[in-house]
Amino acid sequence: MKLHTTTDAVLVLEDGTFFRGKSLGKIGTTGGEICFNTGMTGYQEIFTDPSYYGQVVITTVAHVGNYGVQPEEVESNNIQIKGLICKEFSHHFSRKTAEGSLQEYFEKAGVVGICEIDTRELVRYIRDKGVMNCIISSETADVEALKEQLKQIPSMDGLELSSKVSTTTEYDLPATEKRFKVAVLDLGVKRNILNNLTSRGCECRVFPYGTTFDEMEAWGPDGYFISNGPGDPAVTTQAEKTVEQILNVERPMFGICMGHQILAQANGIPTYKMHNGHRGLNHPVKNLVTGRSEITSQNHGFAVDPEAVKNNPNVEVTHINLNDNTIEGIRIKNKPAFSVQYHPESSPGPHDSEYLFDLFVELMEKDKKNS
Incomplete structure (x- = not known):
């Protein structure tokens, strides 16, 4: 195995504030919004999640x-x-099925990081002070020079990023047993969300950011899915207009994360930037409809x-976060549309919330019977 210095x-x-440590990945300089994830596993899924675009984790x-790493994850x-910022970075791996080391994976992708710092101290600091931008360098130790470079990194507040990670061309995903056609508006969709749809008989056509409602409707879908994605939902206005039009025709619709925020905005409910956001595999959420609680996987820095x-008579809160009472799910009264702020596909994470995909399928079944 190759030795790394x-x-x-x-x-x-x-x-x-600054911290000194050791390099990982590519030697270079990088910057973005700093955030922390409390998950104990699933780092490859985290690093490849489009919702993290523009962020240092x-x-x-x-x-x-x-x-190590492998293509399936x-x-x-x-x-x-x-x-990436971490405490102990392993250049060697022990899993037999892995196809390579994380170091090699990062080098190939050009990812810069830092390790051997007190991440507990850093996370406590960020948790207290709130989210902010940061810069990492293994090229220079000149803190003053890096402070000047850091000024050039844009704030996540007011930044539209979904168009940066969305597919550039539409594509189809066949269902295991075709029952429905689902139009997916890709704001930064995760593969395992699509897997949860296709495994339930949903043939998916994934459309790029900026696709109009008429263009998606021409395919003749039975339902619409609005995906997760990075950036500030308040400036993701093209998607908001599309969701408004879907609501007008009363077609079944399901939104996750960014999709949840866009559905809220389409109903006149604004979003705001959180002090830290929710990122991890262990966030408790209560389903107000069933009274049951679930442990959820989350990744978001904005909320509704x-x-x-509360003041919107057309919107019902279906889920709340048990840590801070933020809104985790809504449904639109008298319309077949609902959304959640967290990630029910949970890759990585617990599978407590996979029932939400089944609810979406039930909505489409009901709509087909009534049409």
Whole structure:
């Protein structure tokens, strides 16, 4: 196995705080919005999740890279994170089925990172101070120079990124046993979301960001899915207009994460940037319809305004976060449309919430019978 050498690296936060450690991945400089994920496993799925585009991820688990990488565990065609911060980075892996090391994976993709820093101290700091931009460099240790470079990194607030990660051309995914046709508006969709649809008999046609309602409707879908994705939902206005038109024709619709926020905005409910966001595999959510709680996988830095939801007579809250009472799910009264803020495909994560895909299928079955 190839031996890897490390060099000194430095992490600088937007407020001037800095940490020194060792390099991982490619030698270079990178920056973006810093955030932390509390998951204990599934790092390859996290790194390839399009919702992380533009962000530098801190992993709170102590060891990263110890089980290598393999093609089956990606959520998109590329690594999406801008950089990685971790405590212990393993250049060697022990899983027999792995096809390579995380170091080689990062080098090939050009990902810059830093390890051997106190991630517990860093996460506690970010949790207290709130989300901010950061820069990592293994090229220079000059903190003042990096502070100047950091000023050039745009804020996530007001940044439209879905168009950067969406497919550029529409494509089809066959169902295991074709029962329905689902039009997927790709704002940064994860592969395992699509797998959950196709395994339930949904033939999917995935449409690029910016596709109009008329273009999707021409395919004759039985339902619409609005995907997850990165960036600020408030400026993802093209998708919002499309969702408004889907609501007008009262076709079954299901939204996840960004899709949830867009559905809310299409009903006049604004979104806001959270202090830290929710990212991990262990977030407790209560289903207000059934009274049952579920452990969920989450990745979002924006949320829908709870007061606006409460004051909207056409929207019902279906799920809440048990940590902070943020809105985790809504459904539109008298219309076959619902959404959740978290990730029921849970890859990685628990499978408590897969029933939501079944609810979407039931909506389409009901709509077919009534049409």
